[in-house]
Amino acid sequence: MFGDLDLGVAVVAALLTGVVLLVVLRRRGPRRPPCAAGWIPWVGAGLRFGKAPLEFIEQARAQYGPIFTIFAMGNRMTFVTEEEGIDVFLKSKEVNFELAVQYPVYRTASVPKNIFLTLHEKLHMTMKGKMGTFNMYQFMGRLNEEFHEQLEDLGPHGTMDLISLVRCLLYPVTVNVLFKKGLIVSHKRKIEDFYWHFQIYDEGFEYGSQMPEWLLRNWSKSKRWLLALFEESIPDIKAYKPERDDCATLMQAVLDVVEGEADRHSASYALLMLWASLSNAVPITFWTLVFILSHGDIHKTIVEGISSVLGGAGREKITVSEDKLKKLLLIKWCILEAIRLRAPGVITRKVVKPVKILNYTVPSGDLLMLSPFWLHRNPKYFPDPESFRPERWKEANLEKHVFLDGYMAFGGGKFQCPGRWFALLEIQICIILILYKYDCSLLDPLPKQSHLHVVGVPQPEGRCRIEYKHRHDVCQAPRGPGPSGGATPPATHLAPGLQEG
Template structure:
């Protein structure tokens, strides 16, 4: 009798705990927990994240929670739900992104919280309307240079073409002219690591790196790339107008506030500049090329402003 009583208490306690979890779930979205404590659905989720999410959406609806590796991740998969979330007064952007920023760029939460407002104000001014003309000129010049390097013959996948153009352009404008590698092997290496990092960013922002081996390797490579080049970025001076790059201004703010250099913010800036630009450019070009009448109208508009291809080349060389 003495042994049975403690056992009954333990069983009743477990039942009460399970009932409590079920009651809490009734107040929130369905939760996929798996059957292993702490790990939860981590193995299934990590094996094929996108497939796992799609199956969960079909089974549980547009909003659901996944418990994996001690972390609860709630997915909102419909536009209406996302709008409700983003407009909620309960949402605090700085607090919400501290964990993702730490996971994806290894920026400590206290550093990010202390610098966020100052960096936001600096970048808003640097990329404001007054400076857009300067950036547009630099962008045009860099794109023209990259297009010339491609030559006039040959074929390439459109997605690869967009990446081939925008990667060096963004790096050379935002960080320093000539920072992007020119060696073919190193170019391919940069493409490989950034593409893996970019495509796995959403998962890397939520999941432990131990479940994302290739993504983690790419993150470390990119951080090492910026750490190696920070001294050159700091001392770089534009040959044309001696203006500072966005990364130089960003480093000045960081060093003033923390007395430290931060290649981590270089990685964050690189991802922010390319993560949306690449797919937008790809789909825009794809749409234009698949509609001959739209393509013809655009070319006529360009010619009416800049003239023929030869005249465009002459104009760009004067910028």
């Protein structure tokens, strides 16, 4: 009996000694960032994090400081929410973009990890070349034509949820220009099915990138529908010849790279490109229009500028050229300012070897998460950061395609977003033509942003309706500020931007 007791004491003593040694070794080892881990194995803080990621990150930031780790769903995510660590994130050879996104790409588009790692750099260079600033002129005419065609379908007047209106414009325009004219316009039911399935796929993309597909039945169904659409359409996309341009579409250029090495994954790459070209462009266009229409002075100045530069009746099929864009800089400023205020919650890299940030060592295997959302609220770079102030962009050298310091909306480093110039051009033309053709006003207050996601530009929370009607006199002033009002810079401070170029 006493022998058993002695054995039990010895076991307990050994366990206590092990715990003490572990604590001592950890104290002597590299100091890791503070961690919100939760208490459920593997899940960790995943349940709390998943309910409202941006709110959870904000709480962790208040509790732990600008650098902290969240353990969720088997992943260690180390967040850098202020400027500390930016150089490490963008320049260190010990962090890797491709390894960070290979699993999400496989889950959301069924591109095998080995295929993705083999083709990613080549595809990135292809898109960067096709969508560089020097090639934007190739898209100008087609974007004008497509937007005029879609705007005709809106009719002379109407009331609509603004995010739905933007989708009705951008979905077909983007597909017709980057993929193939008429890809989704075979009949009304197919168009409705496309809108429905892509919206479900887009809204569930972040969950699909992290969770098993069998847990997301509706999202999985829409993913398979879109893949089947592209499987059926790939031969037509390859054979398609644009009416006016000798050059191939972007999707044709992508297929040229994929064909041979991964031909049977062509539909997966088409789905990936579809999401990349629409997922952020739609909410950015929405937020820009909402901010413009909710700030009366800015709205009035923009309409007056459009009238001065474009002239004529609002229903004419005018062409927005590069020269005219230069005379309407305020609209570009508004887009960039809307992106600043509604930036993605995180962009990510995989730590392949331990890196030091401030007094912390981030271990290999962690996902290093940089947050444009909080970087864009740093008053050092953006005074009065919560206010919509498009005139701040007058200080940026946009003629040389240089943004303001601290602006990280399009990522950075080697794999900066290759489609950023096309997206900015598309959104500018869209907004100019809407405000040229229609007298618009908001019927609901400025909506809050949704806090459900951290990947990509946040969607609005709740509805925001717009009333639009054909403008009989393009020189008439808008009907006044939107219902949300809000202090705005005087128009006299904004007008010079319309005269530049």
